[in-house]
Amino acid sequence: MSTSSAEPRRGAGTDAAAVRPPIREALVAAAFRLFVERGYEETTVDDIVALAGVGRRSFFRYFPSKEDVVFPDHERCLADMKAFLAAAPEDADPVRRVCDAARLVLRMYAENPEFSVQRYHLTKKVPGLRAYELSVVWRYERALAEYLHARLGGRPDGILHADVIAAAVVAAHNNALRSWLRSRGRDDAGAAVDHALGYAQSVFGDVPVPPRGAVPEDVVVVAARRGTPLWQVVREIETAFARD
């Protein structure tokens, strides 16, 4: 896992065990049992509430629709992500911060591997759930992009860079998530996501984002093919150092 001191943590107020009432848990468990046994389309809300032993109104108190019971934790996770980004120190590296924010999503999946793997197979089979999932992914990406807009918006092409970085981070995260789901939740989710996000950070994170008004670090980069005579490389460095 990341050794960052900015490691995302859930606020006490959104601790899963503390806020999730047993009825909600029972509805999710009943729904998934029926989805796996009978199929998603063949299961009605009435079937779910009958198995959970609660009334129809209880279902709709917790979930706006049947689709929402398939993804019961995304709203909480999205709220956690936004809170984590909002709490970022002003001098936080923005690329690292959005990578750490993305880790919250993988952690949610990894909290319950069996459920996550079941849902992965269900979502692949049901086009409506696939569409739902795409809209969820899009909301995560917008949350990351909005934070980056605020951080990078003041520099030339900042909005473009923010959009591209947010999409790249989400794609890296999802690549790791899919690998982990395909391993049936057996691989190390944290290691997979660290590796994937490490790539995104290596691509975008090396570009220092100067705080407003600061002078960027003055670094000269020289690339030379191995075997180039040393005097030729030295002359190039001298020229680069001398340039204004």
Added chain:
Amino acid sequence: MSTSSAEPRRGAGTDAAAVRPPIREALVAAAFRLFVERGYEETTVDDIVALAGVGRRSFFRYFPSKEDVVFPDHERCLADMKAFLAAAPEDADPVRRVCDAARLVLRMYAENPEFSVQRYHLTKKVPGLRAYELSVVWRYERALAEYLHARLGGRPDGILHADVIAAAVVAAHNNALRSWLRSRGRDDAGAAVDHALGYAQSVFGDVPVPPRGAVPEDVVVVAARRGTPLWQVVREIETAFARD
């Protein structure tokens, strides 16, 4: 516009004017007139066919659902994109190729600015259309990713890199597309997308992708803060050159 010789062109068989029958055009025109006048939800397929002066069955011959009439050209564009990628020479720069493939989408929008701008405002208002659009964007991204999987899959982390590059290229494209739509189709769409894709290429395109079996170019990169004593930089280069 790009000066690439690999500039994407539509095959003769998919030329828009040649294959699109007048009934299809009439249905799209009638649908949009009603969507703008009455609203999307308030318009039925019966209203559309009545205005277009055709039967209900004609509608469903061209469009599986009411949503599809809002995006009448994406299937054709997606097919063009896949054909363009499949026709790529083996030694094509893969990042450049997916950027050129993405240009096909913007070109489709730019062919009919008024229609594209109307649809942009409609899509923002109707959640169902927004979801439909997300699934279309996802299919474009998968087409780019699949081409990149085939090109980069053989190298370490090739699938990860492919997924991240595809997402970044789509995000850059969409950033340019949104800017152009917000200008009500008045800005230069080609210049906007060239600028945005230029950023994606600068981020990913500098990494040379060796053809399979080839020896990668042997380049040494040294970064030094301006003001570092020259002897120290030279020593670092000597060490790098000597390394196996």
